[in-house]
Amino acid sequence: MEKYIFYILSAIIIVFALASVSSRKMLRSVIYLLFVLCGIAGIYFLIDYNFLAAIQLTVYAGGIVVLIIFSVLLVHHIEMELEMVKMPRKILTVLLCVLGLGVFLYTIYNNDFNVVENYITTNTSDIGTKLLSYDSGGFILPFEVISLLLLASMIGAIVIAKGRKLNDKNNG
Amino acid sequence: MIAGISIYEIFTVTSILFFIGIYGFITRKNLISVLISIELILNASVVNFVVINKYLYPDMLQGVIFSIFIIAVAAAETALAVSIIINLYRQISSVEVKDTEIMKY
Amino acid sequence: MNISYTILIPLIPLAVFLLLGINSKKIKPAISGYIGVLGLTISTVLSFYTAYQYFFVQGKVDGVYQTFVNKSVWMNFTETLHIDMGVLIDPISVMMLVVVSIVSLMVHIYSRGYMKGDDGYTRFFSFLSLFTFSMYGLVLATNLFQIYIFWELVGVSSFLLIGYYYTKPSAVSAAKKAFIVTRFADLGFLIGILIMGYFTGTYDFETLNNPEGSVILNWAATSFMGLSVITWALILIFIGGAGKSAMFPLHIWLPDAMEGPTPVSALIHAATMVVAGVFLVARLFPMFYFVENGFALNVVAYVGAFSALFAAIIAITQTDIKRVLAFSTMSQLGYMMLALGVSGYDGHEGVGYMASMFHLFTHAMFKALLFLGAGSVIHAVHSNYLKDMGGLRKYMPITNITFLIAALAIAGVPPFAGFWSKDEILVAAFEHNKLIYYIGVFVAGLTAFYMFRIYFGIFWGKEKTYEHKPHESPLSMTFPLMVLALLSIVGGFIPFSEFITPDKLGFEAHLNYPLAAIATGVGLLGIILAWVFYKKENSLSDKYATAFGPFYKWTSDKFYFDEIYLFVTKKILFNGISRPFAWFDRNVVDATMNLIGNSTVKTSKSIKGLQSGKFQDYAFSFVMGAVIIAIVFIYLWTN
Numbered sequence: 001m002e003k004y005i006f007y008i009l010s011a012i013i014i015v016f017a018l019a020s021v022s023s024r025k026m027l028r029s030v031i032y033l034l035f036v037l038c039g040i041a042g043i044y045f046l047i048d049y050n051f052l053a054a055i056q057l058t059v060y061a062g063g064i065v066v067l068i069i070f071s072v073l074l075v076h077h078i079e080m081e082l083e084m085v086k087m088p089r090k091i092l093t094v095l096l097c098v099l100g101l102g103v104f105l106y107t108i109y110n111n112d113f114n115v116v117e118n119y120i121t122t123n124t125s126d127i128g129t130k131l132l133s134y135d136s137g138g139f140i141l142p143f144e145v146i147s148l149l150l151l152a153s154m155i156g157a158i159v160i161a162k163g164r165k166l167n168d169k170n171n172g
Numbered sequence: 173m174i175a176g177i178s179i180y181e182i183f184t185v186t187s188i189l190f191f192i193g194i195y196g197f198i199t200r201k202n203l204i205s206v207l208i209s210i211e212l213i214l215n216a217s218v219v220n221f222v223v224i225n226k227y228l229y230p231d232m233l234q235g236v237i238f239s240i241f242i243i244a245v246a247a248a249e250t251a252l253a254v255s256i257i258i259n260l261y262r263q264i265s266s267v268e269v270k271d272t273e274i275m276k277y
Numbered sequence: 278m279n280i281s282y283t284i285l286i287p288l289i290p291l292a293v294f295l296l297l298g299i300n301s302k303k304i305k306p307a308i309s310g311y312i313g314v315l316g317l318t319i320s321t322v323l324s325f326y327t328a329y330q331y332f333f334v335q336g337k338v339d340g341v342y343q344t345f346v347n348k349s350v351w352m353n354f355t356e357t358l359h360i361d362m363g364v365l366i367d368p369i370s371v372m373m374l375v376v377v378s379i380v381s382l383m384v385h386i387y388s389r390g391y392m393k394g395d396d397g398y399t400r401f402f403s404f405l406s407l408f409t410f411s412m413y414g415l416v417l418a419t420n421l422f423q424i425y426i427f428w429e430l431v432g433v434s435s436f437l438l439i440g441y442y443y444t445k446p447s448a449v450s451a452a453k454k455a456f457i458v459t460r461f462a463d464l465g466f467l468i469g470i471l472i473m474g475y476f477t478g479t480y481d482f483e484t485l486n487n488p489e490g491s492v493i494l495n496w497a498a499t500s501f502m503g504l505s506v507i508t509w510a511l512i513l514i515f516i517g518g519a520g521k522s523a524m525f526p527l528h529i530w531l532p533d534a535m536e537g538p539t540p541v542s543a544l545i546h547a548a549t550m551v552v553a554g555v556f557l558v559a560r561l562f563p564m565f566y567f568v569e570n571g572f573a574l575n576v577v578a579y580v581g582a583f584s585a586l587f588a589a590i591i592a593i594t595q596t597d598i599k600r601v602l603a604f605s606t607m608s609q610l611g612y613m614m615l616a617l618g619v620s621g622y623d624g625h626e627g628v629g630y631m632a633s634m635f636h637l638f639t640h641a642m643f644k645a646l647l648f649l650g651a652g653s654v655i656h657a658v659h660s661n662y663l664k665d666m667g668g669l670r671k672y673m674p675i676t677n678i679t680f681l682i683a684a685l686a687i688a689g690v691p692p693f694a695g696f697w698s699k700d701e702i703l704v705a706a707f708e709h710n711k712l713i714y715y716i717g718v719f720v721a722g723l724t725a726f727y728m729f730r731i732y733f734g735i736f737w738g739k740e741k742t743y744e745h746k747p748h749e750s751p752l753s754m755t756f757p758l759m760v761l762a763l764l765s766i767v768g769g770f771i772p773f774s775e776f777i778t779p780d781k782l783g784f785e786a787h788l789n790y791p792l793a794a795i796a797t798g799v800g801l802l803g804i805i806l807a808w809v810f811y812k813k814e815n816s817l818s819d820k821y822a823t824a825f826g827p828f829y830k831w832t833s834d835k836f837y838f839d840e841i842y843l844f845v846t847k848k849i850l851f852n853g854i855s856r857p858f859a860w861f862d863r864n865v866v867d868a869t870m871n872l873i874g875n876s877t878v879k880t881s882k883s884i885k886g887l888q889s890g891k892f893q894d895y896a897f898s899f900v901m902g903a904v905i906i907a908i909v910f911i912y913l914w915t916n
Contacts, residue, residue, distance in 0.1 A: 003176040010185045017189055017212055021196030026204065033208050036189075040215055043182075046174050047226050052239055059243055064211065064250050071254045072204055075261045083201050083268075093198045093897065097191040100904045104187045107911060113179050118230040120173075127240075130233050139237050146244050153248035161255035198897050206893075269893060276890030 002046055009046070013039040024082050026072050030065060037061045048121040179227045183220070190216040203257050203267045207250065214246045278335045280345045283327055283364050286374065287413035289320050290406040297403035306398035310389040313402035317385050317409060321378035324371075331371045332776055342368050342781040344483060348419045357478045363419040365482060368777045369559055369634060373416035376641045377549050379764070381409045383757035384544040387649050390753030391540055391656060401441060405544070408434035412549050416556065420480040421470045421514075424557065428466070428521070431550050432459050438545060439537040451533035458530040462520020469513030476506050486563040488622075496568040504569065511565055511573040515558060515580075522554030523607045524614065525584040529839055531607055535599040539652030542599060547606050547648050548641035555613045555637060562630060562779050566622050578618020582716045585611025587836075589723035594822075594833035597661045598651050598731050602644070605687070605728065608720060609640050615717065616702040619709040620779065627779040628786070629709070632701030635773040639694035642768055643686040646761035650680040653754055654735055657747035663731065668740035672747045675755045677736050679762040684732045686765045688725035689800040691793075696800075697769035700793050707792055718799055725803025733811040 013036055020032035037060045044053035084090075131139045174182075189212060196209030218239045225235025257267055264271050293316035297309050304312075335343070348363020385405060392401055411430035418424035433456075440452030474480050476499055477492045485492050496507045516527075523531040534546050545551070558565060558577055565574045585608045592604035613633045620629025653676045658666055670677040686695035699721060706714040749755065774786035810818045822829045831837070 002174050006174055006177050006181075010181075013185065014188055014192070017192045020212070021192060021200065021205070021209060026202065029205060029208060033211060036212065037215065040219060043219060044222065047222065048173070049222060049226070049236065052222065052236065052243075055240065055243060059247050060211075060215075064247055067250060067254055068204060068207065071257060074258060075204075075267050082205070085199050085201060090199060093195055096198075096897065096901055096904065097195045100194070100900065101187055101191045103904055103907050103911065104190075105184065107907075108183045108187070109180060113228060115179055115227050116230055118173050119175075120230050122233070122236055126233065127237060130237055131240075137234075142241055146241055150244065150248055153252050157251050157255040160252070160259050194896075194900055198893050198900070269891065272892075273890035277885040277888045 006043070006046060009039050009042045012036075013043075022084075024084065026076055026080070026082060027069070029082075030068050030072060033068075034061055034065045037065065048119070051122065051124045051127055173226055173230070179223065182223045182227075186216045186219045186223070189219075201269050203260075203269060203272075206269070207253055207257075210253075211246065211250070214242065218242050278330060278343075278345055278366075280327070280347055280364060280366050282323065283366060283417070284347070286320050286323050286327070287410050287417065289316050289323075290410040290413065292316070293406040294403050294410060297399050297406065301397075301399040301403060304399050306393075309399040309402050310385075313406055314382070314385045314389065316406060317378070317382045320409070320413070321382045324374040324378040327366070328371050328375050331366060331368075337783065342776075342783070344781075346419055346483065355478070357484075358474055358480065360422040360480060361420055362423055364417045365419040366417075368781060369556070370416045372634060372638060372777060373556060374413065376638055377409065377412050377416065380548040380641050380645045381405070381412075381544060383645065383649070383761055384540045387543070387652070387754050387757045388538075388540040390751045391652055392538065397441065401438075401538070404434060404437045404441070405540075408438065408545060408550070412553075415553055418482075420482055421473065421485075422480050424560070425463075425466065425470060428463065428517070428553065431553060432456060432463070432521075435459075435534070435545050435550055438541040439534050441537055441541065445536070448536040451530075451536040455530040455534050458527055459520045462517050462527050465513045465520075466517020469510045469515075469517065472506060472510040472513065476510070482560065486561065488563050488567060493564065493567045504572065507564070508569045508572050511561070511568060512576055514561065515573060515577055518554030518557040519580060520554070521557075522551050522610045522614065523584075524554070524580050524611065525587050526838065528584065528588070528607055529842055532600050532603045532835070535597070535603050539599070539648060539655060542602075543645045543648035543652065546603065547644040551606060551610055552613070552637050552641070555610060555617065555633065558614070558617050559630065559634060562617065562620075563622070565617075566620070566779070574618050574620075576618075578615050578710065578713060581611045581614025581616075581618055582713045583611070584608070585615065585720045586716055587611075589720045589727070591832055591835050592727045593723065593730070594829060596663050596833075598654070598663060598666075598735065599648075599661055601727060601731050602647055602651060605647075605724065606644060608724060609636070609644065609687070612699070612702055612717065612720070613637055613640070615713055616705055619706050619713060621709070622779050624778075624780070624782065625784055627784075628701060628774070629705035630779045631774050631777050631786070632698060632705050634777045636698035636702055638771075638773070639686070639698045639765070639768050642761050642764045643683040643693075643695060646679060646683040646758060646765060647687070649754070649758055649761070650676050650683065653750045653758065656750060656754070658743065663734045665741055666735045667738040668736070669747060670736040673736075673749045675749060675758060679755075679758040680732060680736070682762045682765055684728045687728055688804060689721055689796055690804075691797060692766070692769065694765045694767075694769035696793075696797065698773075700788070700796050701786070703796050704789050704792055718795065721796055722799040722803045725800040726807050729804050729807035730811050733807060737812050739813075 016032045016035040016039070020029050020036060023029040023032060037056065041053045041056040041061070044050075044056060130137075131143055134140055193209045193212030193216060196212065197206055200206050200209060221235045221239045221242070225232065229235070260272070261267055293313055297304065297312065301309075331342075345366040346363060348361040348365075350359050351362045352360040354360075385402070388401065388405065392398055395401070408431065411427050411434050414427035415424055415431060418427060436452045436456040439455055440449050442448045470480070473485075477485065479485060479492070484490055487493065492507075496505050499506045501509060518524075520527040531546060531551070535542055537545075565571065565577065588604040588607035588611060592601050592608065595601045595604065613636050616629045616633035616636065618629070620631075620633070621627055653673065654666065654669060655661055657669070657673060660666070682693065686693035689696045689699045691697075703714060703717050703721070706717050772786070775783045778784060810821075
């Protein structure tokens, strides 16, 4: 049963991803991205990783896509048609991607993975404990660093997006 | 662990998604579309992390936790990228890639 | 005999040259004149002292004059083959020191008056000192290479002095011609030196000239096209000497060299530089005589005889007095060469060698006197041409008398110096080669004729209208004339045969009365003919000139040798060789360099597109690179 769900989800992901990168309209591209992200969240659910699925939906689908939509609305006429690249470049890139894909798949399929059969659900409390533990194998340091990074990116975003006009108004 | 799905199939899916993201990055002419392609790439790699953790090393949690960090970083980076695009738009009134080519020979 | 002080003789003029040359703008002309004369006086005193010491105090040891050498090795090639720098004292080098010193000193004193008021006065004296230094070095040379070095230096000095009036195009081209023709001859000289050095293993004169030495005894060791290689080397060396001494066919530079100031012509092109070729043959005389039974010596004799005849015929028709004197020099040099050519070696047989050196000595005196006198006349009349001169004996008595003395000397009238030396030459020729003797006698007659032609033309004949009254030259110019005239009178009485012979033994010379009478008679005949034609203004000469018809025209145009050489150089050498080479250089060599440069530019233009500023291109390259590296490593890894 899970098999079929997985196949449907992967079909969604791939089709909408393709649509997203080849759409002519900006907003549609963003919405297709949203669908891709939801598909990926579905895979997380299938794999018994509920926490991350929730985060995916909240942060990515709810936060990032909204952010992107806002920026699209700020800089675009929403009904404007996007320009597509010329054919030679497209062909070249497709070839490159196919080649790269071939390399990846060749490597992957020639390797024997020691799969361990299990059906463990990842608990959120386990994740939380691990994230904040001081012992060896604890992730407290990356946790703190990430918080610093987020602070820096917030400040950076504000400074960059503030622009000159607001600056001059404040100083002059 | 999903019953009935081998790890190879999942890897196939993520690889295809990764290269779709690369195709979009190299091909698109709009800065925001490039941003969207970056998101695709990042997502493919996150799925890879989680799947390897779940299939090959189920008693450890490194992959799972690292994926949280990746999502956090991706979010921060997208926010910054958008603010840069908006600032750029103010300067050159355009978000086309071809208008950002001034650092050349 | 201690000869260490002789190194000062060339070094003093060198010091004067450097001093005057470096400070030529700062030193006042009068002072530079004094410095030049002073330096040369010191060298002259030293030369006389050397001669006195060598011939009288040291004298002969076991009946032979010794050779003294002071040298140090400069470049070492093998045990025996090395280039030295040093001083060689032997009868002919001492004699040459005396000749060069006297003539150079007289020319220096004369130039103080002649060049007065000229802009480059200091430069002139510095060049004169350079020349004197080079000439001293040449006569004191101990080996072939040293003489070659000073040979070239003398050529350079001559170039500088001929081209002294560098603003005149004719002077510049004359200087170039002199240098190029003598340089071309020096190519032969150099090849001769190299062949000599290679096959005999030494450059040193003492080793080469030793009659019992290995060089002369083994002359037949290697041969090439029927002649020994040593003979070839000697002929090539003689070619170098022929260029410097203006023998046919390398004579074309000497008439043009008269573009230089007259003191230069007197010093260089009459008395000292042009005898360098004769000196070279005399220096190598034992080799010339012994190798291949004197084959090379025969070449010398015939070339000398032909040049003497050729020059004398042309001299009859020239109208520029300096040109007449130039051809006269060439003719007298021919005499010197032919005297060497017909000479033997032992004892009395060596009379040709002795006569040649004796004639060199006396010729220096009277030819320098003739040139300086001509300079005096040119200074007064401001023209070189016979047609602008006449009846000057009233205005310039001292020049008149001294010129007459010199003309009598060169015509071979006893008891003046030229008679004695020319007579000895004819005696030597009579004993060895009758054809050359007859040519010699004929040329003696021609010499007397053309010399008195110009004497009568300048000092007698109809007076021309002059711009301003010609006056006698100042004392600085007439003093050397008087000194040289005195030497031309008494010089003949020096018993040269006691001092200068090929085997350095010395012998007693006796006057051969019949031959002397013939020589004197021929000379007097020439004088009488000139008297008839030229003393009073008449049209006798023109009638004879037209009677000779085209032959006269050929002669007065110097047999068109200049034109032939110019044709060969311009049409054949320049067009045939120089132009293709120039084309090659410009289009092939330069084009290759340009090609390298241009292709670099084009390549850079074509690849600068890689830095396009488009980040998507960068990403493309990045991904492609990563994929390729992955493929390579996977492929290699599986292997």
